[in-house]
Every structure is written in structure tokens, then in C-alpha cells.
Amino acid sequence: MSGAPKITLATAWLDGCSGCHMSFLDLDERLIELAEKVTIVYSPIVDTKELPAGTDVGILEGSVSTEEDLHKARMFRERCKFLISLGDCAVSGNVPSMRNTYDLDDVFDRAFIENAQAQPQRPSESLPTLLDTAIPIHHAVAVDLFVQGCPPPADAIWFVLTELLAGRTPDPTQVTRFGA
């Protein structure tokens, strides 16, 4: 194991299906190699509650669709030195943005009444506060790197991370594309 200090990494999913995180886990045995160089300080895949200030790399999956997403995107931007927008939902809006041409009331009715199998009704509490539209991460905060794909393949995530660890700025378009 190298004696070099580890870099710190944080991840979160906003309005996404978690598929981009599953692709990250598809690094499989390469996760062991990664763990020698990287400490994950905040993520759905580790049990931490606070994103530390000064985190080296932040990765966000999903679009910004709710007030909570917006808060988390801003927190990542504030506390991470380098911010990656991971996957087509984060980069372009993709699936979550399909609701953007509809009135929010119609979206709720479609979800909770028209498509309900039983007890059609809109919940009166615990609903996230939706923004008027679902937006890509970079429409909310500045992003340093965009990694397309739905999801980006594990090899692309590996390429991006190893390039960053080597001190280079990767070009993800070499290894992935929209919808890949």
C-alpha cells in the first residue's frame, strides 16, 4: 500500500434511479484498489451523516428536482473542491425532466390517482417539495466534469477516477456517451 495521503470522495443521488451508483459498485474488485487511494467520507453506500468541508471530489447522480436536491447540490458545491455530474439525469435532466412539460398538479394526479391500483389519493404529508422543473446539476451549481451515460459504465467511472488520482483532468467522452 502506498504511503501517499488518500483523497476524500463524497457521492449522493438526487433525482435518479441509483443506477449510476450501481455502476460505481460494478467496479467490483477494483473497489479494493480504489480503497487504498480514496476514503469515502459521505455516500449512500457508507454510514455517515455529515459531508465534511474540503472534500476533494464530489459525485452527484440525478437531476435537481426538489428543494432538498437543490440544498444538497449547493452543499456539495460548497464543500467539494471538484464536482462531477455523473450520468445523463445529472448532465441533461434525462428521465426526471420528462415531467417538465406538465403542470405539477397533473403530475401528482397521474402518480397518485390515475395510476393507483388501490386507494387513489394524494398524500397530505411527507411529499418532497418539487421544483417547477427538474434541472441538470449545472443549472443549479457550477460543475467541474460531466460524465454521460445511463448509466455511465463502470469502466468509464474507473477511467475518470484513476485519471483524477493521477493528477490529470479526464475526458470522459473518450469512454462513454449519452444513453450508453
Ligand code: SF4
Ligand atoms: S442516468 Fe440512468 S442510471 Fe443514472 S440515475 Fe439517471 S436513469 Fe438512472
